[in-house]
Amino acid sequence: MKRISKENYYLDIAETVLERATCLRRVYGAIIVKNDEIIATGYNGAPRGRANCVDLGYCSREAMRVPRGERYELCRSVHAEANAIISAARRDTVGGTLYLVGRDAQTGALLSDATSCSMCRRLVINAGLEKVVIRRTETEFEVVDVEDWIAEDDLLVPPEEVPDLP
Numbered sequence: 001m002k003r004i005s006k007e008n009y010y011l012d013i014a015e016t017v018l019e020r021a022t023c024l025r026r027v028y029g030a031i032i033v034k035n036d037e038i039i040a041t042g043y044n045g046a047p048r049g050r051a052n053c054v055d056l057g058y059c060s061r062e063a064m065r066v067p068r069g070e071r072y073e074l075c076r077s078v079h080a081e082a083n084a085i086i087s088a089a090r091r092d093t094v095g096g097t098l099y100l101v102g103r104d105a106q107t108g109a110l111l112s113d114a115t116s117c118s119m120c121r122r123l124v125i126n127a128g129l130e131k132v133v134i135r136r137t138e139t140e141f142e143v144v145d146v147e148d149w150i151a152e153d154d155l156l157v158p159p160e161e162v163p164d165l166p
Helices: 006-020 080-086 118-126 146-152
Strands: 026-034 037-043 097-104 131-135 141-145
Touching (some): 006 026, 006 097, 006 141, 037 080, 080 097, 080 118, 141 146
Parallel strands (some): 097 131
Antiparallel strands (some): 131 141
16 A cells, blocks of 8 residues: 655645535635644634524625625635634744645535635734645645745735825
């Protein structure tokens, strides 16, 4: 029997974690690993004590016809990455790796375009995580250097577009 790579081992665990997710659109599982030890896990779902979309039977963002990737503040869920980071001490996340897997909640299909939203990217950066490993297929994955997310600075406005202030 051939051993799977460490990356796929941890991605398989993150994929098991996503089975607890409660979103009706996309389900995600995340784990944080440091020094070959699982530090924390997280999946997307409503904050503790609040009703989950699966329990309500509808998605607020779908009901409002919000396109995928927009207006995350209208979502009932705390994202998988955020839940994993919340569950860990920063001293344990600094230099660690977050493993992320997503599936379509309706079809169960693996999301080959899974990634962290801009809000979760900020959390990943502040948690001091070094890498994010994202499953693309059952055996293929992408390794993101968090330094790239820092350098991208998706909300930085070019100087020529900054409005003159009174």
